[in-house]
Amino acid sequence: MLSRRSILLISTAFLAGGGSAAAAASHPTAIKMFDTDGDGTIDLAEAKKAASALFARLDRDHDGTLDKRELAGRLSAREFAAADPDHDGTLTEGEYLAMVEARFNAANSDGDGTLDAKELNARAGRALLHLMR
Numbered sequence: 001m002l003s004r005r006s007i008l009l010i011s012t013a014f015l016a017g018g019g020s021a022a023a024a025a026s027h028p029t030a031i032k033m034f035d036t037d038g039d040g041t042i043d044l045a046e047a048k049k050a051a052s053a054l055f056a057r058l059d060r061d062h063d064g065t066l067d068k069r070e071l072a073g074r075l076s077a078r079e080f081a082a083a084d085p086d087h088d089g090t091l092t093e094g095e096y097l098a099m100v101e102a103r104f105n106a107a108n109s110d111g112d113g114t115l116d117a118k119e120l121n122a123r124a125g126r127a128l129l130h131l132m133r
């Protein structure tokens with residue numbers, strides 16, 4: 001259990017580009033943070049609500065879009081280009097939430113419409129969490 005947790009910490013820190021490994025350490029806590037209806041899983045509405053709150057927090061100049069500087073390494077250049085179909089160098093909240101929905105669906109490997117702790121712990125689940133906190 002300890003070694004699996006260590007691997008998770010290392011890979012999460014790697015994905016975050018050297019971001020806070022401590023903040024990403026506990027996925028049961030992540031569920032508690034975002035599970036507003038208290039059913040023990042994250043549904044798409046809960047994921048989008050958290051992502052919207054993060055979007056607002058990251059939008060430092062309050063122009064309603066996120067540029068690469070505001071995203072501060074959350075997305076790779078390739079991910080940014082894929083999320084920015086009009087190539088204007090910024091993401092609207094709609095573009096951001098479309099990416100959240102795609103990552104949510106990728107993470108929901110059993111197709112039941114919600115993410116449990118196991119799904120959030122998987123690679124696709126961790127990629128989703130980068131857009132939520």
Ligand SMILES: [Ca+2]
Pocket residue numbers: 035036037038039040041042043046
């Ligand atoms: Ca829930």
Ligand SMILES: [Ca+2]
Pocket residue numbers: 059060061062063064065066067070
């Ligand atoms: Ca902005």
Ligand SMILES: [Ca+2]
Pocket residue numbers: 108109110111112113114115116119
């Ligand atoms: Ca699921």
